Amino acid sequence: MPEKQEKQPEQEAQQPETEAKVEEEQPKEEAKKEEEAAPAAEPPKEMRAVVLTAFGGLKSVKTQKKPEPSPQEGEILVSVSHCGLNFQDLMARQGAIDAPPKTPFILGSECAGEVVQVGAGVENFQVGQRVVCLPEFRAWAELVCVPARLAFALPDDVTNEEAAALAMNALAAYMLLFQVAGLSEGQSVLLHSAGGGIGLAIAQLARTKENVTLIGVASKSKHEAIKDHFDHLLERGCDYVSEVRKISPDGVDLVLDCLCLEDCNRGYSLLKPMGKYVLYGSSNVVTGETKSFFSVARSWWQVDKVSPIKLFDENKTIAGFNLRHLLRTPAGAERARAAMEKVMELWKNKVIKPIIDSSWALEDVPEAMQVMHDRKNIGKLILNPALEPKPRPATPAKKGSKEEKSKKKDKEEKKDEKKEEKPAENGDSSDKKEEEEEKKEPEAKQEDEKAAEKADS
Amino acid sequence: MPEKQEKQPEQEAQQPETEAKVEEEQPKEEAKKEEEAAPAAEPPKEMRAVVLTAFGGLKSVKTQKKPEPSPQEGEILVSVSHCGLNFQDLMARQGAIDAPPKTPFILGSECAGEVVQVGAGVENFQVGQRVVCLPEFRAWAELVCVPARLAFALPDDVTNEEAAALAMNALAAYMLLFQVAGLSEGQSVLLHSAGGGIGLAIAQLARTKENVTLIGVASKSKHEAIKDHFDHLLERGCDYVSEVRKISPDGVDLVLDCLCLEDCNRGYSLLKPMGKYVLYGSSNVVTGETKSFFSVARSWWQVDKVSPIKLFDENKTIAGFNLRHLLRTPAGAERARAAMEKVMELWKNKVIKPIIDSSWALEDVPEAMQVMHDRKNIGKLILNPALEPKPRPATPAKKGSKEEKSKKKDKEEKKDEKKEEKPAENGDSSDKKEEEEEKKEPEAKQEDEKAAEKADS
Structure with a gap:
């Protein structure tokens, strides 16, 4: 299907x-x-x-x-x-x-x-x-x-410009962080594409939980601008598995991966017991010669299908989140609406800012x-x-x-x-x-x- | 691995x-x-x-x-x-x-x-x-x-007998329901082996969230005894997919499956968008002639490995939870200890009872x-x-x-x-x-x- x-x-x-x-x-x-x-x-x-x-x-x-x-x-x-x-x-x-x-x-x-x-x-x-x-x-x-x-x-205190700047990213970040991944206090998060719109929204929302450790992966050129949002920044393309192990030898609780393709297995290996790997979008292959990014991604991933028994053995979770697909169904859109109300509250209270x-x-x-x-x-x-x-x-x-x-x-x-x-x-x-x-x-x-x-x- | x-x-x-x-x-x-x-x-x-x-x-x-x-x-x-x-x-x-x-x-x-x-x-x-x-x-x-x-x-107000009756089931139920699956109010849950110890612990804990719909699958002989814990009871071995669709045409938010083997694909198909399938244990194959239940289960499941891209397409999650394996690692045991403290609170307050x-x-x-x-x-x-x-x-x-x-x-x-x-x-x-x-x-x-x-x- x-x-x-x-x-x-x-x-x-x-x-x-x-x-x-x-x-x-x-x-x-x-x-x-x-x-x-x-x-x-x-x-x-x-x-x-x-x-x-x-x-x-x-x-x-x-x-x-x-x-x-x-x-x-x-x-x-x-x-x-x-x-x-x-x-x-x-x-x-x-x-x-x-x-x-x-x-x-x-x-x-x-x-x-x-x-x-x-x-x-x-x-x-x-x-x-x-x-x-x-x-x-x-x-x-x-x-x-x-x-x-x-x-x-x-709401009255959100301008149209702010809304256009934040709605999609904040909604996606909220749903994947709190509803799919269930971030809770004291957890550690590895976030790919940390400098993008959704990455920064995730970083802001993650701070609503106490004592969360945020490790972001981003192009070096962005580090200076985004460094206040993260506890640790790693350079895009680095051997991030070793770098994360240096920071957190036991691994991390969440890996938030925007379909980086090369990273899936390595990211999964970094999960602590009870850890969750969330695949939430795409950002790496827009220049591909194929018309269908998904056909590329699928053929790549097919090699790495996951056995539920492996998840059971290792106490791990794999999740997918795709806001666009979610919004297509009335039930999904309803769920998004409920989440957006919570996002707007955080927004009004300046917990997240565009x-x-x-x-x-x-x-x-x-x-x-x-x-x-x-x-x-x-x-x-x-x-x-x-x-x-x-x-x-x-x-x-x-x-x-x-x-x-x-x-x-x-x-x-x-x-x-x-x-x-x-x-x-x-x-x-x-x-x-x-x-x-x-x-x-x-x-x-x-x-x-x-x-x-x-x-x- | x-x-x-x-x-x-x-x-x-x-x-x-x-x-x-x-x-x-x-x-x-x-x-x-x-x-x-x-x-x-x-x-x-x-x-x-x-x-x-x-x-x-x-x-x-x-x-x-x-x-x-x-x-x-x-x-x-x-x-x-x-x-x-x-x-x-x-x-x-x-x-x-x-x-x-x-x-x-x-x-x-x-x-x-x-x-x-x-x-x-x-x-x-x-x-x-x-x-x-x-x-x-x-x-x-x-x-x-x-x-x-x-x-x-x-705690003083929990007897040894109550503790031996509830500790493992309540801890497992708490962790899988709130930490792995992230149950929240208004959600619907399909629970296999609803009449077992962990099933009843899950049912009690699920009621701590408002407006949760619990659909349990259990042997007919247990229905009378456990009916107060569930909104709907289905008979073990029935065509539960059709039965669930009658109750909830859009499907359910959570399927909690204690490794029933035959049920995995059918259960997955019942998930709403943002739905989660949690594989949490085993109870169906103890009479198998093989010494290794896991080798049987693995060979069965290998046919049904899950593509993360499918999860991404469909906004779904697959998770495994195995308390025994979790307790083997110091980090896992630490996590279980924190959860047990919360379970004891619920216990003291009679939210869950053995x-x-x-x-x-x-x-x-x-x-x-x-x-x-x-x-x-x-x-x-x-x-x-x-x-x-x-x-x-x-x-x-x-x-x-x-x-x-x-x-x-x-x-x-x-x-x-x-x-x-x-x-x-x-x-x-x-x-x-x-x-x-x-x-x-x-x-x-x-x-x-x-x-x-x-x-x-």
Whole structure:
């Protein structure tokens, strides 16, 4: 059953490839399906959206005008003020996700804004309410229709920007740390990808338990910025098993592994009795040449299936956590809603705080994606539809911090995308890659975009 | 690594097979090794103990006189007032445990009593203190030496009998329910072997969380007695997957499975998203013809190893819990000690209460074992070294409840043990077996025992 993920209705409802088609007003049940594809005879209002035109590199990511959507039964229409950029967006761009929708479609799976219309059957939201939403796609637009089960009301003291910066990471971190792994006081945690958004959310949440020892693995370049969050920091690519044994000879209680592939067996061996290994996502193989990251991961892991008897012998636990899959089922979404309420409490009480790296206009998404790909961000990359795009032609994306970005605006280097497209060497050479890519700039995308916009409008 | 369990020092320290050997006073470091094998020139004081003379049936279980042990470094000597009979004792009797000690050895892994001597290096116990102990073997005797890490001080308001009835089950239930599975309010639990000691402890502990739905699977004959502990009871051997779906169409949050073998895949399929499957012990295959239950279980389970990617796809957890293995390591024993403190609190506050089926003299252990084997007990079987053995010749063990036992004393049926020794048909025909064995009585053991006692003394 796990080998083939069933197609989700939401994904099947993606737009057909033709965009120029013009039709009469749609019957209601078909409107969603073609909402962005078929302007009515009297052209509908338009919005800006970040569209993926084909799976692949950054040049397939274009900001285009699209018809405004209208909410179907069970949906709310949200006017978006801020969006979150997540690693899964980079994977979606490459089609490296299970059951990807057909292109073109609007990217983005996290946004915050205000409810502007409520579809039939929705009782828990009203117009004017501020919400954060975790739709499977379509979040990066001025307007988005979201199933009500994927929207969460925001308390007064949480801003939209904070919500877009923290909702997905904090929710995932909360659920995996407290509901899957059951962290309790005095425990030790080994955390891979410690410097990413979810890693930092985990670190903050783990501190709500007394006397927890946090060992983070992150690229050396991030150590200085994140060192206050961890008791020990190890360098990405190091022999972390020996390093952890030096710190904690008996091993650790939890290993939180974002699908690093090479690390699974080594990580498992570090578990204390009663220890838990949680596989919670992916971040290492976005540059793979295969379209299906999961097929790679699966074939790798098949060698290392786990015998439940081994778990029984050794008093160990193996768990998987995948927020995206969880949100697809009503029961899972319900569970996530209950968790989000607890997250919001922690949030209001400043137990967890968003860490924002930088904010970007929709038009600058390719550059923001490059920053994330190069692991140059510390904290969240936010998209803000109200921001003016940077002056063209091309602005390089070297560091991602605001100061450096202003310098980069002066540059005019162009490179094609080939380097980014090269195969991942089984996910373990990223540090090297980072160095190589230091000098790489995002592709010259503005000509393509202008052409596309012309075709759209 | 899991395929072969490493031998534990404790087990290697078992007695050599000869018992008649007579030697001078032992040097201290060898004394433990031969404590029961070598009476000194001046015969040491003796105690009664339940000895397994060879792996196999009930007739290998004999109450014999043995030299009193004396505590080594790190050990305490306990004067035993009550012992617990557990399913693992039946498995140990058949050698159906990993790395069994050589016969003869003293059986028993749970007892309560008073500290009468403290070995060097033990700081947390004093003479006169009441304790409950979970040694790997040797608990069923008037005196036992126990590593201090496996002993737990008893609060004033817990009797020795209660402790022997509850310690192991409550500790295992607490750890697997709250530390491994992380039960939280509102969740649903499917519990196999619901009528056993650990099953009832789990049921009581689960009620400390609000609004938990408990679905128990147990032999029909136990339903009446245990029905107050469960929201729903299913009959052992039924199509429990359909039955659970009727009760809870979405499935359950936890499946607690005591290694029922046939049930694993079906149980896993019942898990909700975020659901956890905990494999926590064994109770179904004690009558197997193989010496190594684990080799059977392993070969069965190898077909069903679990891909971590599947867990990730489905948001599920698989966990193993094995208290016996946990207690073997200092770190594991430390963790168990912390849990036992919480269990004692719940105990003192009457949140959990021991459920005692019946009490037995050491000499009547074979009969008590037969009661447990036939699943006739509801709650714990207690051994009490101070009790007079039942009048001989043989007393049948049909029901195990006190009233019925008094009737049984009048009977004089004898049967050999062949029926009990027959191979288990992969663990799924036990209900049928129960019926077949309704009429079976324990073997005529008293002649053997008298002969053995004569040889000993």
